[in-house]
Amino acid sequence: MPHKAPLPTRQPCRTSPLPRPPEPIRGPSIAGAPAQARATIDARHAAGATSAVLAPAGPDPAAALDSLARALPDQR
Numbered sequence: 869m870p871h872k873a874p875l876p877t878r879q880p881c882r883t884s885p886l887p888r889p890p891e892p893i894r895g896p897s898i899a900g901a902p903a904q905a906r907a908t909i910d911a912r913h914a915a916g917a918t919s920a921v922l923a924p925a926g927p928d929p930a931a932a933l934d935s936l937a938r939a940l941p942d943q944r
Contacts, residue, residue: 898922902938909939 898908898920909920922939924932 898939902935905936905939906941 898905900908912920922936924936926932926935
């Protein structure tokens, strides 16, 4: 027989929305021109990130890979 009584840990639903943060929250993705992506990676490293996972995306795989390579630091 299913449990029909409310669970003791159940909290009432909020009737008002959560407050919005003063600035938009950026998602984990990095997008834009190579220079913009490089600046975002640098900013995240400056804030304490120790790594970034990057994946090329777009309709032209070769162009996406080239764009991703231009966002990486020069390792010569």
